[in-house]
Amino acid sequence: MENRRMHPGRIVLSLYELIKNSAIVFIFLFVLRGGSDAVWVVAGRWIFIAAISISILNIVLSWWRTTYRLESDSVQIDSGVFSRKHRNVPFRRVQNVNRQVPAVLRLFGLTSLTLETGADGEDASVKFPAVTKAEAARIEEALDGYRRERMMAAQTVTGAESMEGEASEIQEPLPEKVRTIHFTPELKDVLKASFLSFSFIALIPVLATVYSNIDDFIDIESRAEGFLSFLTGSGVVLGITIALFAVAAIAFGIIRTYLKYGRYEISSDDERIYIRRGVLTEQSLSVRKKNVQAVQITETPLKRLLGLAEAKLVTVGSFEDNLEDISSLYPFLQKQRAVELVGELLPDIEVLDGMERLPKAGLTVRMLRFPFIAVIATVALFFWRPDFPFVPDWPLLAAALFAFTYLLRYFDYRNTRYAIRGPFVQFRKGGLWRETFLSRREKVIEAAVSQSWLQKRFGVATIGTTNRAKPVHVEELKDLPGAAAEQFDRWYTERKPELIRADGEAEPWKTLQSES
Amino acid sequence: MEVDIREPEGRISKKAVTVWRLSNSIRHGIMLLVFAGLIIAGNRFGWWDWAMTVLWILGGLTILSAVYSIFIEPVILQRTWRYGADEEFVKLRHGVITVQHQTVPMTKVQYVGLEQGPLLRKFGLYTLTVGTMGSNHSIPALPEQEAKEFRNRISRLARIREEDE
Numbered sequence: 001m002e003n004r005r006m007h008p009g010r011i012v013l014s015l016y017e018l019i020k021n022s023a024i025v026f027i028f029l030f031v032l033r034g035g036s037d038a039v040w041v042v043a044g045r046w047i048f049i050a051a052i053s054i055s056i057l058n059i060v061l062s063w064w065r066t067t068y069r070l071e072s073d074s075v076q077i078d079s080g081v082f083s084r085k086h087r088n089v090p091f092r093r094v095q096n097v098n099r100q101v102p103a104v105l106r107l108f109g110l111t112s113l114t115l116e117t118g119a120d121g122e123d124a125s126v127k128f129p130a131v132t133k134a135e136a137a138r139i140e141e142a143l144d145g146y147r148r149e150r151m152m153a154a155q156t157v158t159g160a161e162s163m164e165g166e167a168s169e170i171q172e173p174l175p176e177k178v179r180t181i182h183f184t185p186e187l188k189d190v191l192k193a194s195f196l197s198f199s200f201i202a203l204i205p206v207l208a209t210v211y212s213n214i215d216d217f218i219d220i221e222s223r224a225e226g227f228l229s230f231l232t233g234s235g236v237v238l239g240i241t242i243a244l245f246a247v248a249a250i251a252f253g254i255i256r257t258y259l260k261y262g263r264y265e266i267s268s269d270d271e272r273i274y275i276r277r278g279v280l281t282e283q284s285l286s287v288r289k290k291n292v293q294a295v296q297i298t299e300t301p302l303k304r305l306l307g308l309a310e311a312k313l314v315t316v317g318s319f320e321d322n323l324e325d326i327s328s329l330y331p332f333l334q335k336q337r338a339v340e341l342v343g344e345l346l347p348d349i350e351v352l353d354g355m356e357r358l359p360k361a362g363l364t365v366r367m368l369r370f371p372f373i374a375v376i377a378t379v380a381l382f383f384w385r386p387d388f389p390f391v392p393d394w395p396l397l398a399a400a401l402f403a404f405t406y407l408l409r410y411f412d413y414r415n416t417r418y419a420i421r422g423p424f425v426q427f428r429k430g431g432l433w434r435e436t437f438l439s440r441r442e443k444v445i446e447a448a449v450s451q452s453w454l455q456k457r458f459g460v461a462t463i464g465t466t467n468r469a470k471p472v473h474v475e476e477l478k479d480l481p482g483a484a485a486e487q488f489d490r491w492y493t494e495r496k497p498e499l500i501r502a503d504g505e506a507e508p509w510k511t512l513q514s515e516s
Numbered sequence: 517m518e519v520d521i522r523e524p525e526g527r528i529s530k531k532a533v534t535v536w537r538l539s540n541s542i543r544h545g546i547m548l549l550v551f552a553g554l555i556i557a558g559n560r561f562g563w564w565d566w567a568m569t570v571l572w573i574l575g576g577l578t579i580l581s582a583v584y585s586i587f588i589e590p591v592i593l594q595r596t597w598r599y600g601a602d603e604e605f606v607k608l609r610h611g612v613i614t615v616q617h618q619t620v621p622m623t624k625v626q627y628v629g630l631e632q633g634p635l636l637r638k639f640g641l642y643t644l645t646v647g648t649m650g651s652n653h654s655i656p657a658l659p660e661q662e663a664k665e666f667r668n669r670i671s672r673l674a675r676i677r678e679e680d681e
Binding site for chain 1: 566
């Protein structure tokens, strides 16, 4: 296949970023110090102009010199203006694919496409900063095509020698890509989301910024004083103002939430899960089901009150900062629906019912642990002795802190549950925030059992799992019975041989690769 | 009641006790020197009283920690360290107050390496590091022969692969 360049829109995008980043320097040198003849200002201007010219030249040249080529099983990228760099990224290393359409690209009908690999460092992902939608689809198809071929090859190999359960599935004609849409929010979901995300609180910093900006030009403060006394002068006016503010805040919250969660779509086909969201800036993510290492279900106190929960996929590929929370399935689902959704999307992971509770000894150990934070805070309070109006004296504060600490420990004890069954492991914990973690044995890359001196006295232990993610996802469950910890260790170490084979089968290409 | 988990057999070198004693003495010596310097400077320049109190407390804690980590900890740590590898897992067990059992499947091992700092070199010992996709684990103070054998054994069993998924 031929070498291609990014869409020229790439240049526009880079220029836009350049302008955005250098605007402050420009304003400083040419506007604020516009009249200045000082040597450093004049020199600064020339340096600025030189730097900008070089940057623009660099943007154009690096666009010109960056080419990519899609092979049947990899993508080749050449880049670098003077020193050339060649990268070869095999498709099999691609973990997740995500697209992001910022407003600038949207104007040109373009999109950015990122292929995430499991690697570390700067080569962790392959980014196509600006390609047409058709080209993005072509790249994704190349990925899919490779996968289909691989399955086909796997079929001929396994068809010949293996008669296992999985084989029959592969024998069937290759699945057409049928995407099932699992979830799109309705209006009431968006309303609930905007209420729950407390987006309207975001209005306060926005107003504060606007206020301080205006304040620079007009002396609001003196005017505001008159305004304030006008407000407080009459209860009716004050009431109306508060009501207006509340309406504005709620409207703002709904709009903000709508922009983020309004067009949400969770869909999947046999191999991948697709999440798309965003009204103005569109973001989408596709994850291979096999790459989902674990699922985490989080319930904040408020969500618990309303019976909502957020399910999040723990995956291998890393995300850029602002994409981090896209791996979450819609954060404002009914808990039951969230659990169902996990089941629908990931046939590999099962949500177990009837988890075990901690033994009484677990509670004892928790209560006996030294309350470091409370003690240190008490010592600090003792010396500092805060003296504010409405704040009670330090002994009362310290007592409240201790009560809170122990209450949380009790809640945590009450909430904690675990289940280790078949290939699944499942933990739930948390005092006010409640988190459930689900994974499979093959996805756990390390297991740990530990027992402190105190735990030994009461016959309880701590177990822990590590899953691949970036950074690694570590889960720990404290104070479960010693026997359960032993069971956990056996569960992990005494895999039956067929289970290991099943693990291998999950990636037929792996054996294929080593045979060829 | 102690958790009953099959323990691996391998033990680390007895010389580890001496190595740890030396390294902990050096570390605590430096910390004590720093605190002593700060306290002298504080007296000289009349720092706040509370800052001096904090310095004295930290200095005292350092002395306690020195006694523990020079005279007590190395012996117990050396005695309780166990490591081993069977066909499927690398297993580690260690810890003085909290006993840790770690299990790493061979299939997830990404690399094994040997390291040797100046102190370890003096005693002919190596630290062996087993790295997985997410973290790494060290077995401290193995004699050269054992360290190399264990490294070769793991790299043979793990058949460190080109492919990751």
